[in-house]
Amino acid sequence: MAASPPSPTPGSASPVRPARHGAFHTLTVAAVDRLTEDSVALTLAVPPELRSEYRHAPGQHLTLRRSPLDGSGKSEVRRTYSICSPAPAADGPGPSALRVGVRLVEGGEFSSFAHKEIAAGDALDVMVPAGRFVLDPAAAPAAAHYAAIVGGSGITPVLSIAATLLASRPDARFCLVRSDRSAASTMFLDEVADLKDRYPDRFQLVTVLSREEQEAGLPSGRLGEERLAALLPALLPVAEVTGWFLCGPYGLVTGAEQALAGLGVERTRVHEEIFHVEDTAPPAPVASAAATHGRVTARLDGRSGTWPVREGESLLDAVLRARADAPYACKGGVCGTCRAFLVTGEVRMDRNFALEETETEAGFVLACQSHPVTEEVEIDFDR
Ligand code: FES
Numbered sequence: 035m036a037a038s039p040p041s042p043t044p045g046s047a048s049p050v051r052p053a054r055h056g057a058f059h060t061l062t063v064a065a066v067d068r069l070t071e072d073s074v075a076l077t078l079a080v081p082p083e084l085r086s087e088y089r090h091a092p093g094q095h096l097t098l099r100r101s102p103l104d105g106s107g108k109s110e111v112r113r114t115y116s117i118c119s120p121a122p123a124a125d126g127p128g129p130s131a132l133r134v135g136v137r138l139v140e141g142g143e144f145s146s147f148a149h150k151e152i153a154a155g156d157a158l159d160v161m162v163p164a165g166r167f168v169l170d171p172a173a174a175p176a177a178a179h180y181a182a183i184v185g186g187s188g189i190t191p192v193l194s195i196a197a198t199l200l201a202s203r204p205d206a207r208f209c210l211v212r213s214d215r216s217a218a219s220t221m222f223l224d225e226v227a228d229l230k231d232r233y234p235d236r237f238q239l240v241t242v243l244s245r246e247e248q249e250a251g252l253p254s255g256r257l258g259e260e261r262l263a264a265l266l267p268a269l270l271p272v273a274e275v276t277g278w279f280l281c282g283p284y285g286l287v288t289g290a291e292q293a294l295a296g297l298g299v300e301r302t303r304v305h306e307e308i309f310h311v312e313d314t315a316p317p318a319p320v321a322s323a324a325a326t327h328g329r330v331t332a333r334l335d336g337r338s339g340t341w342p343v344r345e346g347e348s349l350l351d352a353v354l355r356a357r358a359d360a361p362y363a364c365k366g367g368v369c370g371t372c373r374a375f376l377v378t379g380e381v382r383m384d385r386n387f388a389l390e391e392t393e394t395e396a397g398f399v400l401a402c403q404s405h406p407v408t409e410e411v412e413i414d415f416d417r
Pocket residue numbers: 361362363364365366367368369370371372373388400401402403
């Protein structure tokens with residue numbers, strides 16, 4: 035399964051790599067803005083000496099951590115949240131502030147902490163930006179036409195992607211199809227309306243509300259495969275779209291993926307990020323036979339070590355026992371923070387909702403979902 039890292043997918047770009055993979059710094063919360071009844075935006079101030087570390091590509095995310103050392107007696111919790119603010123210029127000093135959207139999840143430990151406890155002036159542990167659901171405006175072809183289909187909080191990274199593209203490439207167009215329960219529950223209404231005001235000829239917006247009739251526009255109802263297959267050709271020249279960005283719950287993303295496949299869109303033009311995996315989602319295909327125990331050698335920030343893997347343990351957990359700085363957030367195969375390159379050996383992945391096919395084919399794995407199949411396995415977090 036070992037191979038070379040993939041080259042960037044056409045229409046997207048290699049993300050900006052942080053100086054130290056998975057590093058946390060403590061940032062100050064500059065503002066907490068309520069977006070809807072169940073969502074807030076956190077603005078984090080970035081001090082001058084850390085600006086280059088937090089330089090990000092549009093579409094990347096931050097991992098926020100509630101530290102167990104805060105005296106509350108509560109355990110550590112990590113969650114990833116996409117950056118909604120536009121990306122800074124690639125040759126500039128990096129951002130002075132970062133903004134993320136946090137939607138309250140039922141039973142969600144970090145999201146309720148963010149909603150009830152975090153206030154302006156608080157200190158928060160924030161990992162450097164990561165993620166490959168990105169678009170580099172500089173790499174976009176002339177007169178590029180991108181499109182996104184998003185559900186709920188899936189608007190967050192796409193807001194950064196669209197705003198950065200439209201501001202930096204006057205020849206580019208962007209079509210956003212967004213789905214939400216109701217107008218009152220729609221995140222970043224003002225920011226999206228602002229894009230429409232600023233770029234009336236280049237930004238196309240279609241909103242579908244599943245539980246509420248709109249005064250104008252499309253009838254209410256779920257945005258599934260069938261509906262998208264009928265809607266998209268009426269909205270834009272599907273075959274000419276440079277790249278598609280699908281983001282939101284598992285059901286919406288897979289429905290949109292199937293609709294695009296049915297319309298003849300090449301898979302290499304489609305980029306996906308799943309925000310929430312329903313319990314009914316099928317596991318990713320098992321790559322090989324039953325896992326054995328074994329040993330893992332891992333390279334992280336230029337240092338390597340070898341450790342035993344206990345029965346049933348993931349490669350990530352085996353590495354974490356010795357290297358607490360190993361990168362992770364969800365431990366559920368969704369966020370992609372634990373991505374590593376498989377240098378030698380073979381692994382079985384339990385599930386994968388984060389890596390694209392080109393990445394797994396090229397030899398990348400999710401360490402939190404991987405178990406050794408061969409006695410010796412070597413992974414590299416630095417690639
Ligand atoms: S930590 Fe999120 S996919 Fe592994």
